[in-house]
Amino acid sequence: MPEGHTIHRLAKDHQKWFAGQKMGALSPQGRFSEGASQISGLKLLSTSAHGKHLFYHWEDGQTLHIHLGLYGKFRVHRNPAPEPRGAVRVRMIGNERTFDLNGPNCCELLTTEGLDTLLNRLGQDPLRSDASPEIVWARFSRSRSCVGSLLLNQSVIAGVGNVYRAEILFLLGIHPETLANEISRDTFDKLWNLTSDLLKTGVKYNRIITVEREKGGKPLSRLNSRERLNIYKLSHCPHCNHRIRTWELGNRKMYACEKCQAPLN
Numbered sequence: 001m002p003e004g005h006t007i008h009r010l011a012k013d014h015q016k017w018f019a020g021q022k023m024g025a026l027s028p029q030g031r032f033s034e035g036a037s038q039i040s041g042l043k044l045l046s047t048s049a050h051g052k053h054l055f056y057h058w059e060d061g062q063t064l065h066i067h068l069g070l071y072g073k074f075r076v077h078r079n080p081a082p083e084p085r086g087a088v089r090v091r092m093i094g095n096e097r098t099f100d101l102n103g104p105n106c107c108e109l110l111t112t113e114g115l116d117t118l119l120n121r122l123g124q125d126p127l128r129s130d131a132s133p134e135i136v137w138a139r140f141s142r143s144r145s146c147v148g149s150l151l152l153n154q155s156v157i158a159g160v161g162n163v164y165r166a167e168i169l170f171l172l173g174i175h176p177e178t179l180a181n182e183i184s185r186d187t188f189d190k191l192w193n194l195t196s197d198l199l200k201t202g203v204k205y206n207r208i209i210t211v212e213r214e215k216g217g218k219p220l221s222r223l224n225s226r227e228r229l230n231i232y233k234l235s236h237c238p239h240c241n242h243r244i245r246t247w248e249l250g251n252r253k254m255y256a257c258e259k260c261q262a263p264l265n
Helices: 004-018 033-039 112-121 133-142 162-172 185-205
Strands: 024-026 044-050 053-058 063-067 073-078 088-093 097-102 106-110 245-249 252-256
Touching: 004 044, 004 053, 004 073, 004 097, 004 185, 024 033, 033 106, 063 112, 106 112, 133 185, 162 185, 162 252
Parallel strands: none
Antiparallel strands: 024 088, 044 053, 053 063, 063 106, 073 097, 088 097, 245 252
16 A cells, blocks of 8 residues: 555645646546546646545535555556546546546545545644644553554554554664553654654655665665665564564564564563
8 A cells, every 4th residue: 555655746746737727537437427527627726645645626625535545546648648548437637647546445525524524533644744743642652552553553643554664663773562652752753753754755756765875876766676675575684684573563564673673671
């Protein structure tokens, strides 16, 4: 599933390519025909993102809400666009570009009230300027969930997925099974700031990059997939060569070096 940096990058690109235009909308697959008919011909005012949720804000006050889930995918074409490929849920046609959306988990129109209800269910997004780390700290300080599970809870921090979870905890030397309420305020601040910085790097390069500097003289933009990460899906720790432990935590596979990320107790 795409993590928050991908959704924010999509919002940024689609804002640049489509905002301010009257868009054509249709549903080649047919599952969003009614919604497409309601927004076709309307001006797209802006796009935004919150965690893993993408929003298109229309002049009539409605918002198109998209959650890609595991299988959702965008394709962007220069106009004139080719024939739709596969089960295209919605095709949006702008002045110079068209995008197709296949296989999203959610594609729906929301009223202002519906949008507010959704946003109130989501946690703080470290990529948003209105994010409040104080709210997240309050959740951490009273939670007896382990930090490795809490980081995946989208009602606490929105946008962090399995890759960022493993990388953040490794870089901070935190064992994933440490209880959230055992983390000090100083450690939490480091976690929040690192999460924000890594997600911003992800938006910039449109991929997850957690290594701290260039490798082998390569700029970050030219690192291959294995060079961009420190621990995720690796067999041995890059710092101490200790074997990386893998186990299920929060219904996802966790990766940790239990020598560099020693438990508190």
